[in-house]
Amino acid sequence: MSxxxxxxxxxxxxxxxxMHPVLKSNFGQWSYHxxxxxxxxxxxxxxxxxxxxxxxxxxxxxxxxxxRKLCDIADQLAxxxxxxxxxxxxxxxxxxxxxxNPLIEKLTAEGFxxxxxxxxxxxxxxxxxxxxxxxxxxxxSGVVKALMDELHEEFVKEDMPNRVHITTSCCxxxxxxxxxxxxxxxxxxxPKINHELVGNACxxxxxxxxxxxxxxxxxxxxGKPSLEIDxxxxxxxxxxxxxxxxxxxxxxxFSKLAIWVGGKHSNARSKPMFHKLVAAGLPNNPPRWPExxxxxxxxxxxxxxxxxxxxxxxxxxxxxxxxxxxxxTGLPFTKYHIDNWRGGRVNLNAxxxxxx
Amino acid sequence: MAKKMHDTPNLDQLExxxxxxxxxxxxxxxxxxxxxxxxxxxxxxxxxxKKGYWKGGTVGVIGYGGGVIPRFTELMDDNHKPIFPDxxxxxxxxxxxxxxxxxxxxxxxxxxxxxxxYGSGLIAFHGQSGDIMFQGCTTAxxxxxxxxxxxxxxxxxxxxxxxxxxxxxVGAARCEQSCIDxxxxxxxxxxxxxxxxxxxxxxxxxxxxxxxxxxxxxNSIHRADMAIIGTWRDAMKVDQDEVKAFVASKGRKYxxxxxxxxxxxxALSLNDDDTLDVDNKACVRCMHCLNVMNKxxxxxxxxxxxxxxxxxxxxxxxxxxxxxxxPFMKLEDDDDxxxxxxxxxxxxxxxxxxxxxxxRTGEMIERIGLVNFLEGIGVEVDPNMISQPRMNSxxxxxxxxxxxxxxxxxxx
Numbered sequence: 001m002s003x004x005x006x007x008x009x010x011x012x013x014x015x016x017x018x019m020h021p022v023l024k025s026n027f028g029q030w031s032y033h034x035x036x037x038x039x040x041x042x043x044x045x046x047x048x049x050x051x052x053x054x055x056x057x058x059x060x061x062x063x064x065x066x067x068r069k070l071c072d073i074a075d076q077l078a079x080x081x082x083x084x085x086x087x088x089x090x091x092x093x094x095x096x097x098x099x100x101n102p103l104i105e106k107l108t109a110e111g112f113x114x115x116x117x118x119x120x121x122x123x124x125x126x127x128x129x130x131x132x133x134x135x136x137x138x139x140x141s142g143v144v145k146a147l148m149d150e151l152h153e154e155f156v157k158e159d160m161p162n163r164v165h166i167t168t169s170c171c172x173x174x175x176x177x178x179x180x181x182x183x184x185x186x187x188x189x190x191p192k193i194n195h196e197l198v199g200n201a202c203x204x205x206x207x208x209x210x211x212x213x214x215x216x217x218x219x220x221x222x223g224k225p226s227l228e229i230d231x232x233x234x235x236x237x238x239x240x241x242x243x244x245x246x247x248x249x250x251x252x253x254f255s256k257l258a259i260w261v262g263g264k265h266s267n268a269r270s271k272p273m274f275h276k277l278v279a280a281g282l283p284n285n286p287p288r289w290p291e292x293x294x295x296x297x298x299x300x301x302x303x304x305x306x307x308x309x310x311x312x313x314x315x316x317x318x319x320x321x322x323x324x325x326x327x328x329t330g331l332p333f334t335k336y337h338i339d340n341w342r343g344g345r346v347n348l349n350a351x352x353x354x355x356x
Numbered sequence: 357m358a359k360k361m362h363d364t365p366n367l368d369q370l371e372x373x374x375x376x377x378x379x380x381x382x383x384x385x386x387x388x389x390x391x392x393x394x395x396x397x398x399x400x401x402x403x404x405x406k407k408g409y410w411k412g413g414t415v416g417v418i419g420y421g422g423g424v425i426p427r428f429t430e431l432m433d434d435n436h437k438p439i440f441p442d443x444x445x446x447x448x449x450x451x452x453x454x455x456x457x458x459x460x461x462x463x464x465x466x467x468x469x470x471x472x473x474y475g476s477g478l479i480a481f482h483g484q485s486g487d488i489m490f491q492g493c494t495t496a497x498x499x500x501x502x503x504x505x506x507x508x509x510x511x512x513x514x515x516x517x518x519x520x521x522x523x524x525x526v527g528a529a530r531c532e533q534s535c536i537d538x539x540x541x542x543x544x545x546x547x548x549x550x551x552x553x554x555x556x557x558x559x560x561x562x563x564x565x566x567x568x569x570x571x572x573x574x575n576s577i578h579r580a581d582m583a584i585i586g587t588w589r590d591a592m593k594v595d596q597d598e599v600k601a602f603v604a605s606k607g608r609k610y611x612x613x614x615x616x617x618x619x620x621x622x623a624l625s626l627n628d629d630d631t632l633d634v635d636n637k638a639c640v641r642c643m644h645c646l647n648v649m650n651k652x653x654x655x656x657x658x659x660x661x662x663x664x665x666x667x668x669x670x671x672x673x674x675x676x677x678x679x680x681x682x683p684f685m686k687l688e689d690d691d692d693x694x695x696x697x698x699x700x701x702x703x704x705x706x707x708x709x710x711x712x713x714x715x716r717t718g719e720m721i722e723r724i725g726l727v728n729f730l731e732g733i734g735v736e737v738d739p740n741m742i743s744q745p746r747m748n749s750x751x752x753x754x755x756x757x758x759x760x761x762x763x764x765x766x767x768x
Contacts, residue, residue: 005503007419009554010511011547012522015454015529015539018463023529030532032651043530051530061491063381064468064477071461082464083526084457084481086574093530111376127484130402131395132427132448132491134410139402141378142370149373173671175484178578210714212672239671245411252406265578267570267585268644269618272577274675286403287366310614310648341674 020081020093022051038158039114040100053091054078054103056112057123057148057155060088061131061141069110077103087123087165089116115156121164121300122155124148125177129170135242136170137185137255138284143168146288147183150297161307161316164300165265172237178263180313181299182275183292185284186258187236190229191247195221202227202244210239257282257292261299262314273314279331302328321355358390359442366403367396385477391492392476394440398431401439415447415495417502420554423450423512424498445494446476450487450513451505452546455524455539457482466508474501486523487513511550517714518556519704522546524566525573527586533646534568535586535659536687541696542566545582548697552704559711559720562704569655570643576667577678581707581717582700583664589684590656591636598652603630615645660686661696665703665729666718676718681730683740702733736766 016024026045033043041053059066070090074082077099078092085091090112092103104114116122124147127133129140147166154160167179174184198204204227208216215233219226227240227247238249249255259282263275278299282291306328307316317325326333339347361383370379382399386392398409415426425448431439438444453459467488471479476492483489493501502512513521522545525531527538545564552558565576568586576583603611608626616624623638624645632652646653663685664678682699686692703717710732711720721729730737 004418007417007502007511007554008506009550010506010509011550012452012511012543013454013509014543015456015458018454018458018460019456019529020458023458028528028534028537030528030530030534032532032654034650043532053530057375058481059376059378059381061378061381061478061480063385064472064479065384066376066381067464067468067479071464074461080461082459082461084453084459086457086482086486086523088481090481111374113374113376125484130399130408132410132425132446133408134412134427136408138406139399142367142403145370145373145375145377145379148375152374174669174675177484177575177669178675206713209712210672212674237670250407255406263578265572265575267572267577267640267642268647269620269642272572272677274578274677284406286406287369308613310618310644 018081020051020079020095022049022095023081023093025049026051035118035158036100038120038156039104039117041117050095050097052094052097052100054094054100054107054114055085055089055091055116056107056114057116058088058090058112059141059145060123060126070112073103073106073110077106085116085123087116087125089123113152113156115158118158119160119162119164120155120158121151121160121166124166124168125179126168127170127175133170134245135238135250137187137238137250138170138257139286140168140170140176142287143183143289143292147293147296150293151300154300160300160304162310162312164303164313165263166296167263171241172239178265178273178275180261180263180275181296182260182263183296184258184260185255186280187238187249187251187255188281189251189254190231190234190236191238191240191249192251193227193229194246194248195224195226197246198227198244199225201246207240207244207247210243212237212239216240252284255284256280257284257289259292259295259299262312262317264312264314266312269310270315270318275314277337278325278329280336299329323355358386358388358393361386361393362397362400364396364400367400382478389477390442391446391494392443392478394443395446395476395492397440398429398443401431410446415498417499417512420512422515422518422554422556424448424502425450425515426495443492446491447493447495447498449475449490449493449498449502449505450483450485450515450521451490451510452513452521453482453486453488455522455542456526456529458529463508467505470501470504470508474504485513486521512554514553514556514561516556517558517560518554518562519546519549519552519558520561520563521553522564522566523574523576525568527566527568531568532650533571533643533655535588535655536566536568536584536661538566538568538586540693541584541661541687544693544697545584545700548700549704558704558708560714560716562707562717564700570641571647577664578667578675579669580667580678581665582703583667583678584696585662585664586655586659587641587662587684588656588659590658592634592639592641592646592656593654594632594634595652595654596631599632599649600630602649602652615648618644618648620644660684660688663696663699666716666721668716668718672714673719673722676716676722678718679721679726680738680741681726681735683738699733699735706732736762
């Protein structure tokens, strides 16, 4: 028997063999850029070279037919090189302006919306959901498809005060990440424990250690080693579920969706910000999650109307204040908005600064 | 022709609308692919019951301990047989893309051919981890699929308690704001720790993310254990003719409202002749004015990177931002790249030895304090590491004279 093939531990590939030739020849030598229209970037190099980038939305989870169609478009109407943004938009680079419009027309005709640049609502960064995750309370691709259908106009235009990054997460670990708007699962009941299975399926000390509020302790139930939860302490985060699947946290009725706003990765103007809770209790309602769409569109409409140019969602709320935010959006302000996590007191108003 | 399709009334509703539909893509694959027929059956079941039905397991390739995400169905009939047998195994291969996500159509087509041969035909560009996700593979096909992708020059990414797949922005390849060679930083760091990626043995995950400027398009401060962010330390470049042209086209009010008063440290002033004054000592390199007046303002010449450590998402103690541990380091010649690799090595070694199981770097720092971490990796304190000094007097400071002397020595 021959020896098995051992991997070639080649690591991260060198991008230069795949890079558009104008990008390669002007590497590190760019001067400025502008946006001739939504969905198109024009970069100008110090030597006068120019490259146009046409950005289009994709469904991220792509079948080989879709990928080959995008490759055909890149070969026929662009120059055979593409790249992806971290929000799963595809970018086609071309070295002459006359290729831009035919490319836009073809992409649009084939159902790939051109946009996602500048002050637009770009593609939602999301997780795996029911398609592939082992701990999801909801879907990801489907939620995003449903929302992007609703937000399509805002993707192809640049009508927002500044860029809007939306994320979704199908458990409370929030793999989708921080966002101007984050749509995240929020469990509202402690896990239901299958005591028959815990002893064999779970490494109990690991599960006890995983709980952020020390609400889990070892127990013997019906003569079998298991775990029990102090339900008064439990914050329903679901952290115990991945290491111990018999502690089922997902519930078709009680796993709700919450909306958070004002997260920002960029250091521009203000320092990076975390998103903050604004709405919760929204039903997990496939296949189109209409309650979530309505809530997101409401927040976006108020932001679009009220924020100044260049204000990200978080910058805007800092200017107008949270009382105005809740008033303008019509969202209820509740005791759950008041932070009681460790260190959370810094989020309280320790001043006489009051907005009326 | 594949087997008969299952009814998918919920998923069918996701075929309508202007955004590209993943359901339409899955159905097209299902025309001649039994795995996809059954995947659609399981996914439709989730849409009806609002429950997930995948569990993990152990699947890998010879020589590696991670990089494959195993998925086995949990939807069983009364005889414990899978209800959707052709999608009973639906594993993902995480493959690292070229730094900056550049592709030729040729390589994309080769990916499609490999995945049509061994997998479901479903590929995600890209997952939140930064990997190309080749989704839907039987246990038997994982090894031959990897072998072909590996022969093409592609390698598995990270999963589990390991160095994870890194990310870097388009950067110098197409962005005038790039202050470092992002792809080189990315490749230098990840490729130096492939053993820690492919043989997971760390307390938990460790991520590198590289952004060429403070716009941080890679979200590195929020998400990376080690964030490398391009910056500069000399004066920003101002093309005063372009400033005047910008003021002429946008108007003075626009410039005052959107540039001057938006500067977080009041470092900008518009002169009476419509040129711009910059107080470069006050400027924090936030990038806002460069974003707005893109043609007129540019980073300086003395470029390098700031390094922040300890960003992460919610689990377990709540979200943490990265914090500065190196305000500035040059990243130009081979020695500079050796230095950053060495620093990363010190951090990973310290993390491996000192973090608790399932504890991220940021949580470890929260537990032991930044100073212990800095002393562990051999980095001196710097006032750029803090927002403000300590506000609580309950601290033992009998080493004051010695520490003050160290500061004086470093200033000399």
